[in-house]
Amino acid sequence: MNRIMKTLIWFRNDLRTTDHEPLKKASESGSVVGLYCFDPRMFEQTKYGFVKTDSHRAQFLIESVRELGSELVKLGSQLIVRVGKPEEIVPLIIENHQFDRLYFHGEVTSEETTVEEKVTDSISVDFQKFWGNTMYHRDDLPFDLLSIPDVFTNFRKKVEKYSSVRKPVPKPELLIGDDKIEIGEIPAIEDLGLKPIQPDDRSVLMFRGGENRAWLRLKHYLFESEKIKDYKYTRNGLLGADYSSKFSPWLAHGCISARSIHHEVEMFEERVHKNVSTYWMKFELIWRDYFRYSAIKYGDQIFKQGGIQGKKLNKKTDSETFNKWAEGRTGIPFVDANMRELNTTGYMSNRGRQNAASFLAQNLDFDWRWGAAYFESKLIDYDVCSNWGNWAYNATVGHDPRNRYFNILNQADKYDKKGEYVRRWLPELRLVPQEFVHEPDKMSVDQQALNEVEIGKDYPKPMIDLEKSYEMIRSRD
Ligand SMILES: Cc1cc2nc3c(=O)[nH]c(=O)nc-3n(C[C@H](O)[C@H](O)[C@H](O)COP(=O)(O)OP(=O)(O)OC[C@H]3O[C@@H](n4cnc5c(N)ncnc54)[C@H](O)[C@@H]3O)c2cc1C
Structure with a gap:
């Protein structure tokens, strides 16, 4: 009797069964089993001093992998889960379980394509890379x-x-799996060296x-x-x-x-x-x-400081300045509220991202790559191309080289006129009236006492003179 064709699907940033061409194509001939590798490199410390993937995204990833596993079981197959480098795991699984071919979706940036090449170099069966x-x-x-x-x-x-x-490619109706393979366990967040997330009812959405x-x-x-x-x-x-x-x-x-x-x-x-x-x-x-x-x-x-423009830049890179920005302690409430939302929930609105990025790269004249790496660590929706591309754009080294920047106070006035957003994320300013909520340092000492906040103690003074920073930005080009 002829042995049926066995396909291994290596899942990456494609944790779905609908509109998944490799899965659909494999399902049309022979048996199919999925594999997901929790690559330890994704959870390592970066040179900037924080992890590459922090808890919110890791938790979302774990949930997504878990659900993919259940969906594959419903279809008649399995998802193998391993912790390790794909270039070490994939060849072992292929060899030990006699798979005939490997299907996966290709990525585009160098870390991901390097892993792809290492994987395909280390296997002796056919493989096919899809675009999806x-x-x-x-x-x-x-x-x-x-x-x-x-x-x-x-x-x-x-x-x-x-x-x-x-x-979209339809979901396969039925899969033939291989129940002899030990599927392995999805790691807990602590196994990845991270702290469990604390749900916060101020989140825009409880992302699962x-x-x-x-x-x-x-x-x-x-x-x-x-x-x-x-x-x-x-x-x-x-x-x-x-x-x-x-x-x-x-x-x-x-x-x-x-x-x-x-x-x-x-x-x-x-x-x-x-x-x-x-x-x-x-x-x-x-x-x-x-x-x-x-x-x-x-x-x-x-990923270069000068971006696709190849600009020659000399920007700040000191940890003290960076940490104030990252922790939401700049003394500019609109920036701080956004950074604290990011740190607490893993999400920040597009408007917030534009302003937080512009403030770091332009007003603070800081190396934007630190900010992009920080967003990479924290964002629940981190996408390498959208993140680094948008950051470069805001740092004026991307697709629009004009000297574009955001006037943070105008933006705060336009998008958070009453200060509701700022008060949600900066409870120390909860009693500050609309007039001062975006510039609390403008309150007199008596007004501060009345509104139960001491600027410089409960909430920081602005770390820079915003007006002077705009003059500096305007003088650059
Ligand atoms: C500095 C900075 C970093 C960013 N990093 C990321 C990132 O890592 N991952 C990410 O998905 N988006 C990123 N964005 C783009 C954008 O902020 C988010 O996609 C958006 O806020 C997500 O919320 P939403 O799904 O409700 O967006 P919606 O407004 O509902 O948009 C729908 C979808 O369109 C796409 N989209 C919207 N705006 C953009 C944009 N400017 N660039 C690319 N795609 C866009 C997204 O896939 C989004 O889910 C970044 C933007 C900036 C300014």
């Missing part, structure tokens, strides 16, 4: 990968005009990892609450679960694909309502694609 992390498929772009336009609008207009988004949660969130944002109808006008909000979609953590872990979201948005447009807001969701997802394709074009330049 963008909305527009790489093969459908109307330009060569290395010559994507350097201006986002040109990229967007061309893909919108000359390309189309493929339909996994494919089912991703779909629940998608259905909620589109068909149940219909919040997507106002997305374009609410997306810069700071408080509440639904001002923006919050799809990012699930997208970053691949619990859902951008293609599936696109497909559901188009269904919503067809069946319920189509307007500029429903379009805007697709527009933002093009930004996500753009940063990924840019990472292919520019390779490791996206």
Whole structure:
């Protein structure tokens, strides 16, 4: 009797069963088993003095892997889980369990592609690398990968005009697994050297990892609450679960694909309502694609201080300044509130990210890579291309080299006029009236006493003179 073909699927940032081409393709011939490796390098200390992946993302990852395991079992297969380097684990599993081929989704940045190469170099069976992390498929772009336009609008207009988004690949109906393999245990967060997360009821959303949660969130944002109808006008909000979609953590872990979201948005447009807001969701997802394709074009330049511009820069790198920013002790409430939200929940709004990044890179004149690495550590939705690409953009070494910066106080006034957001994350300012909430150091000593806060003791004085920092920024170019 002929032995059936055995495929090992190496899962990475694609922790899903729907719109998963490798899984679907493997399911069409022979048996299929999944593998996820908790790579210890993901949890190591970085040269900046903090871990590469901190607790919020690690917890989300654990939940996502757990759910993927359950989904594969429901389909008739299994997920093998190991702690170790993929280039050591994958060849062992292939050899010990006589797999005939390896399928996986390819990544684009060097740490990930180096691991891929080591894995494929160390196996003697066939392998196939798939493309599955963008909305527009790489093969459908109307330009060569290395010559994507350097201006986002040109990229967007061309893909919108000359390309189309493929339909998601359906989930396999049934898989044949191999129940003789010991599947192993998902590590607890402590096993990864991290502290368990403390839920905080100030979080915009209690994020839980996994494919089912991703779909629940998608259905909620589109068909149940219909919040997507106002997305374009609410997306810069700071408080509440639904001002923006919050799809990012699930997208970053691949619990859902951008293609599936696109497909559901188009269904919503067809069946319920189509307007500029429903379009805007697709527009933002093009930004996500753009940063990924840019990472292919520019390779490791996206991680360099001078960015894709190759600028020569000489920026600050002292720990004291950095720690004030990272811990939310700058004395600028709008920045501090955002950083404390990030530290407490693993999430920060897009508006917050822009301001926090601009403050570090521009006002503090600091090496932006420290900030990008810090976001990498803390963000629940960390995505290498979106994070480093957006940071570079805000540090004016990315795709828009203009001397762009945010006026933090204007932004605070525009997006948190009454100071509700700042008071939520800086309880020491809870009694400070609207007039002073974004500049509490402007209160007299008597006003401070009245509002039960001593500036310089309960809440820091501003670490820099903001006005002077803007003069410095303006004089740079
Ligand atoms: C300094 C900085 C760092 C960032 N780091 C990350 C990161 O590590 N991971 C990440 O997913 N996003 C990152 N972003 C982009 C953006 O802030 C988040 O995608 C967004 O806040 C996530 O919330 P949401 O899902 O509710 O977004 P929504 O506004 O609902 O947007 C829907 C989706 O569109 C995509 N998107 C929206 N804005 C952007 C953008 N500017 N760039 C790329 N994709 C976008 C995301 O996938 C997002 O989930 C960063 C932005 C900045 C300024």
